[in-house]
Amino acid sequence: MRTTLLAVLLSLASAAGYALAAVVQSRLAAVPGRARALLSRPLWWWAVGLNGAGALTHVAALHYGPLTLVQPLGALTLVAALPVGAYYERRRVTRAEWRGALWTLGGLVGLVAVVGPAAPGEALSLPEALAVVAVTAAGIAALVRRGGGGLGLATASGISSGVASALTQTVTASLARELPGGPMTWWQTALLAVLVSVFAMGGLLLSQAAFRGGLAAPLAVVNLANPAAAAAIGVALLGETFRAGPVGWLAAAAAGAVAARGVVLLTAGHPAPVPAPRAPEPDAHPVTP
Template identity: 60%
Template sequence: MNATLIAVALSLVSAGAYATAAVAQARLAGRTDPSAGALRLMGRGAWWSAVGLNAGGALLHVAALKYGPLTLVQPLGALTLVAAVPLGARSAGRRVSRTEWRGTLLTLVGLAALLLAAGGAAPHDTLSLPEALGVGAVTMALVAALSRPGTRPGLRHAAASGITSGVASALTQTLTVAATDHSGPLLSWRLVTVAVLVSFFALGGLMLSQTAYRGGLGAPLAVVTLANPVAAAAIGLILLGERIQGGAVGLVPALIGTLAAVRGVVLLSRAQAGSTAGGVPEPAGAASVAAASVPAVTVPAVTVPAVTVPAVTVPPSRVVLTGPSLTAPRPAEPFTLYPEPVGSPGGPG
């Protein structure tokens, strides 16, 4: 089978696993106290289910990187959001909206155009040790700036998660290709260093995404989905010598596909954000709120056996009336208090 087809097939299954994990993480984040520490989070079975799904998706992703370049495999990560839409809708007990279907269609069309432009041979180039260390240093600086202490969980953490995940994929490809081409020792300093960086960035991306999902699934997942392939493709094009098929002419379908995919992801993120909004619409036909002035009402003093009720003055107040129509207040009438017979229902008995 063609290496490109193998990479695409593995990426599809990987996206399904990642999407299921993202929905599980979002549900867990919604049920967890934001102040809960990592140890408490790790004590829940749902967390380990999400970790297992992410691990399965990562292994499939690693296998895909063996057969396809970063510029091909990483954009297919947008399918994670496409798969998360029906999964998230089913989890919330609702139907997929028309906007979500439009976003899904645009994303798929854009990815198809990117496949035509980016489909290339299996990767052979790898990052050198200085290049890997340089990529790691730049990534850590970006993550520190985006997720500095005191930053509100949200899109910044999502961007940091996408960047670290994309860099981890690029480093993983170096590790996979170098370990399978048998061109050098398996325990070289370069491979050990790259393996440590992969583990660090993969775990960091997972924790950053968990933090980002506290504000909802739609927009953060969209940012993760877009930042991931951008970071990985930048490494592939700048450091690994990957090229767009067709040269300058091939840039046209690549740009069209990128714009369509970005538009689709934006639509999906907006629809997801709207579906999680907790606003309650105002009932139709409700009357406007009006205020009526009520004059002061004075109750004269009334004397009953053993009970004296002094004069009571009710000051003017504003009474809010709602409903389809407003009725003017009736004038106050004097009333008399009568003593309740002993032994009657409700009396002292």
């Protein structure tokens, strides 16, 4: 019980870090310019740092809780981003947005209530991890090629981050020597750590591109695709399931529908982000006395 509570608290801290990072990214995305220009902007590095903090607490949460518990709580990122984003946009959060937040929270509570944890140390084997990587890479490439605007990129971002979480669970279990088959060799663990970095950074860059269309809709899709991808891996390969058998699956489906309605309410009519302030540029033709 204590480990579950700790996993929930760490997940909430992770959601707060990701929410702050998303607000910063959405403001940067509203500023025209090339992607390489982000490297010279301090706000971008703040976003990277906040995402890093969110990732570290997320890794800690995965150590104490299963994917099917930790990942749905990540949707709270959207709820936390509401007041922060409204503050920077100098407006009030609308009643519709608060209703959406309540619907989302209700759905998340329902999902958490029926989650059944996997056995301790349960994680992907190396062949399973490499198979997931190959399938995910092909899916992300297809989404990027098809376009679909910000929502397509947001879907790819969420899937990439969800797979990074699943791989992270395997790396941490191997380092802690908690894998059922024993720890991996050093090069296998290093390979998975590199893949975690690739998918995590890919998710970050894809979300940055997706936020050009605004904050709410892309962030909502990211927060749906992320737990969906991680939960699919957890249920299909890690033996994670829901309590009460078929009734638990029905309850989870109903809770998911409630959370989805909340996301729709949060998305509808959300204004475009306010661009981050830019430093004044010097006059190209100064007037000399």
